[in-house]
Amino acid sequence: KEYLIIDELSYRFRQPDRGEVVVFRYPDNPKEYFLKRIVGLPSERVKITEGKVIIYNNQFPEGKALDESYYIEDDVVTMGNKIITLKNNEYFVLGDNRNNSYDSRRFGAINKKYLVGRAFFRGWPFSRAEILDSPEFKI
Numbered sequence: 001k002e003y004l005i006i007d008e009l010s011y012r013f014r015q016p017d018r019g020e021v022v023v024f025r026y027p028d029n030p031k032e033y034f035l036k037r038i039v040g041l042p043s044e045r046v047k048i049t050e051g052k053v054i055i056y057n058n059q060f061p062e063g064k065a066l067d068e069s070y071y072i073e074d075d076v077v078t079m080g081n082k083i084i085t086l087k088n089n090e091y092f093v094l095g096d097n098r099n100n101s102y103d104s105r106r107f108g109a110i111n112k113k114y115l116v117g118r119a120f121f122r123g124w125p126f127s128r129a130e131i132l133d134s135p136e137f138k139i
Helices: none
Strands: 003-007 021-026 028-038 043-048 052-056 082-085 090-094 115-124
Touching: 021 090, 028 052
Parallel strands: none
Antiparallel strands: 003 115, 021 028, 021 115, 028 090, 043 052, 043 082
């Protein structure tokens, strides 16, 4: 029940980036839209274990845990045990409300063709109005 302004143009000129909040069509029912944060990028391996999200890529072949303290409370734990290697056009998304989020832990990676755009501004409810910026991930 939030009203968002979505940037639908940026991804025509650049690739989505880790930390961005995106709107995408749910692959099993493209009439439904989801709002989640990108944590895994194409060709990376994402591992969720012991409450942490670990990213494996060329920069961190041994893996590096994401520091998500920018947008998740310290007492929130990312539940589940999952390992997934993303294809060239896939993204791993998680909801910020990890305890109640239906996300890539359940439905898998999101193909880029389902991405609608980057959530840019929340305008409603007024008490939560803000520009939705993307954190600099510390991995």
